[in-house]
Amino acid sequence: MPQVSADNRRNDPLPLIRDKARAIRITALKMVFAAQLGHPGGDMSVTDILATLYFGVLRYDPKQPNAPWRDRFVMSKGHCTGALYATLAEAGYFDRSWLETYMGPLSMLNGHPNRNYLPGVETNTGPLGHGMPVAVGMAIAGKMDAADYRVFVVTGDGEQQEGSNWEAGMAAGHRKLSNLTLIIDRNRLQQGAKVEDTNTLEPLADKWRAFGWEVVEVDGHDVGQLHDVLAAPVGTREKPLCVIAHTIKGRGISFMENEVKWHHGIPNRAQYEQALKELEA
């Protein structure tokens, strides 16, 4: 049965989450630099969310990745595979040595995740706006079976511009899918510019409330806040939960923070060494 989070619930999970977040950032940076490809800005913004989920919230057994009782996690912002693969390796789904093949010829670690190659991946993402509908389907299946597993999906904030999120959000609100949690990585930058300058999301919390969701806003780098809201039992809540996690794109690497060019920018060697020094400090 689910050992990781069971242990975490007995103890204070935050030190482990922080350690894992630090390791995930370092690994993701190394993967991106080795591959000379990737999306480091978004990897760094989503890392604390992933670390909190995998080392403090989700129930799973990496040895039985398809166990019916598992909590489901859907990485809808599928381009942030540096952070995702580093997390799955830390969680024990596959050997860390696999990470060295990231985006290499015939690697199972594609630029965007493939469930048929990698244990722990629930659905193939990459094109934006795909995770939410699939997560809604998972949550409906859980309700049909009166199962107690929960479904978590992370989207980017720019990704919220995709209409399919709102189709899915409307259905989840209508069906009162309390077993579903959406986490929005609100780093305020999309590929080409600031989100608000491109196509305004605000008032984002009001929009999700209007769609029938409970909305909570947190500092997406404060793992205590993340853990409090994500690990809290569903209890009597009758709505799906939207967590707007305010984050910083490129978090942890000074020259990447809040700079749009690091969406898929690749550091040169000097930048890489500086970034590594900052993350390891």
Added chain:
Amino acid sequence: MSVQTAAAGLFDCRDSFAHAIESLAEADTRIVAVVNDSLGSSKLTGFQKRWPERTVNVGIAEQNMVGVGAGLANGGKIPFVSAAACFLTARAMEQIKADVAYSNTNVKLVGQSSGIAYGELGPTHHSIEDMAWLRLLPNLTVIVPSDPWETEAAVRAAAEIEGPVFLRISRHPVPALERPAGARFRIGKAEVLREGDDVAIIANGTMVMRALSAADQLAAQGIAARVVNMSTVAPLDVEAIHAAAQTGAIVTVEEASVRGGLGGAVAEVLATSHPCPMRILGFPGFLPTGSVDFLFEHFGLTPAGIATAAQELLTRKAA
């Protein structure tokens, strides 16, 4: 349950789909239906009455509908995602590609009233491009049943296999085809409904009965036409195409675009292995207004039209 339509001896294959899925659902609680406000047009009101908790109506939202199907499959269900073929395939194409085919999920896509079933409503409601779009997606099985018996069998076969399937269901009334006793539907296996060595007509869906009638007309002129029901377009029965090429002349006919569908699939096989004279019958592009019968007539998708195409082809074969 009667699946017969008002016209004696003619059937709406949507009824056969509904009959099959209800019968499957009685025995297997994993069977669920997902629709986009398309309960009636999918003939699923009966299913919904019997199993409201296993019916997911997402409203008019096809992208979500297909994604929800993939999520239900992840939760161990066998979802039949049923909607008008035009909206299911065109609106949700990327979901079909990424969430269903590429993810290789156990989703059964059911394109109802496919082809030109919506006749007068025009090209927005016709689904003649879907064959080209869907047959090239890896992992996705594509089946175009020809009559009520084959529709029921295809629905059952789709439920039995693990993996994504697209069932292209027609609405235009078709008769129950005569088959030898013990005939059995197998995914990926074409069915020779009539033997003949002068020309082969390869058809599927509503065009199979017309191909058989065309073969009757050709027989009256001393031409022996083989009729092959190629109901599975992916994976394709390459052996049956090679065998048909032995006649030296092949006509394909489908209720779909002449580009990229059954005709295209057969041509890909022939061009690279058994080149032989060929005609591809179907629709040329966005269609003018008219009833289904008018459009079939106008574009030569009639027994006479098919027979004429075969005769013309035979003059090329002889030359």
